[in-house]
Amino acid sequence: MTAQILDGRAISKEIGEEVAAQVAEFRAQYGFAPTIAVVRAGEDPASVSYARMIQRSFERAEMGFVPHILPETASQGQVLDLVNQLNADASVHGIMVQEPLPRGIDEDAVKAALSPAKDADGVSPINAGRLAQAAPIGRSSTTLNYLVPATPLGGLEILKRSNVEIDGRRAIIVGRSNIVGRPMAFLLMQHHATVSICHSHTRPLGDVTRQADILCAAVGVPRLIKGDMVKPGAVVIDFGVNFVDGKMCGDVDFDEVVEVAGMITPVPGGTGPMTNVMLMRNVLEAAQRQCR
Numbered sequence: 340m341t342a343q344i345l346d347g348r349a350i351s352k353e354i355g356e357e358v359a360a361q362v363a364e365f366r367a368q369y370g371f372a373p374t375i376a377v378v379r380a381g382e383d384p385a386s387v388s389y390a391r392m393i394q395r396s397f398e399r400a401e402m403g404f405v406p407h408i409l410p411e412t413a414s415q416g417q418v419l420d421l422v423n424q425l426n427a428d429a430s431v432h433g434i435m436v437q438e439p440l441p442r443g444i445d446e447d448a449v450k451a452a453l454s455p456a457k458d459a460d461g462v463s464p465i466n467a468g469r470l471a472q473a474a475p476i477g478r479s480s481t482t483l484n485y486l487v488p489a490t491p492l493g494g495l496e497i498l499k500r501s502n503v504e505i506d507g508r509r510a511i512i513v514g515r516s517n518i519v520g521r522p523m524a525f526l527l528m529q530h531h532a533t534v535s536i537c538h539s540h541t542r543p544l545g546d547v548t549r550q551a552d553i554l555c556a557a558v559g560v561p562r563l564i565k566g567d568m569v570k571p572g573a574v575v576i577d578f579g580v581n582f583v584d585g586k587m588c589g590d591v592d593f594d595e596v597v598e599v600a601g602m603i604t605p606v607p608g609g610t611g612p613m614t615n616v617m618l619m620r621n622v623l624e625a626a627q628r629q630c631r
């Protein structure tokens with residue numbers, strides 16, 4: 340069997356067009372664009388190129404992009420002052436603070452300082468807590484509005500738009516980071532999957548991953564998930580972005596797993612392109628809520 344390839348580029352293009360259409364409506368109604376402020380301290384090359392990518396996609400959708408670049412020597416007080424200033428700035432609807440921040444800056448304190456309403460990538464403890472406490476889909480909820488990290492949101496959207504049944508299925512997430520694995524687990528549980536989370540202490544990993552109808556890998560170890568760790572016909576979502584000999588690869592051994600799985604996201608071209616458009620959608624939604 341050869342798995343169906345889940346084309347993240349095509350899905351992200353579709354979502355990008357939907358967001359651009361809603362941005363046009365927003366601009367017509369309010370006379371300004373949903374705007375993200377991206378904060379960076381220093382010139383970490385990966386952060387510089389990620390910011391450039393965000394800028395390109397926001398500008399393509401006629402959304403606002405405002406960079407705030409502090410020096411590598413910035414203090415925690417300077418970063419917090421900037422975050423507080425952006426929290427109070429009505430022309431900014433979403434804020435993203437890029438990591439890594441310079442040594443000595445407490446990244447958790449910076450996340451906690453973000454206004455939850457403007458926390459574009461859902462990293463503040465308030466947004467993480469609201470996601471953790473959110474009611475399952477279809478049940479009434481008193482949880483206030485919240486924002487979800489863009490990468491797992493993109494993985495969920497791939498599943499939904501590929502008509503993958505989530506309700507009642509067994510989902511296994513490998514990785515428990517706050518930015519990918521953990522929120523992905525909450526999203527899938529919210530959609531009525533039965534969820535388990537694996538991590539570096541899970542032994543043997545394959546015994547758990549083989550139970551998955553939906554297997555998500557967010558590990559950061561190139562090609563960790565082998566063909567014999569996957570149930571035949573499973574849907575495999577690979578969040579991994581690794582470079583081996585200058586070539587990008589995922590956390591899933593694509594060549595092996597494509598022969599076993601029913602559906603699989605490639606790397607590149609799977610979850611990667613989704614992150615940007617989900618960030619755009621988050622900022623649009625944040626702006627809509629702030630203007631209501």
Ligand SMILES: NC(=O)c1ccc[n+]([C@@H]2O[C@H](COP(=O)([O-])OP(=O)(O)OC[C@H]3O[C@@H](n4cnc5c(N)ncnc54)[C@H](OP(=O)(O)O)[C@@H]3O)[C@@H](O)[C@H]2O)c1
Pocket residue numbers: 490513514515516517518519520537538539540541544556557558559560563578579580581590610611614
């Ligand atoms: N597609 C995107 O746009 C996007 C965005 C963000 C990240 N990523 C990629 O997603 C991957 C994960 O990123 P992250 O930020 O979540 O990484 P992270 O913070 O380093 O977390 C990695 C997780 O994997 C677990 N782990 C490590 N080695 C393992 C092993 N041998 N067996 C089982 N679990 C293991 C760790 O377990 P412990 O908790 O026990 O340490 C941890 O929970 C990376 O490749 C990253 O580049 C992609």
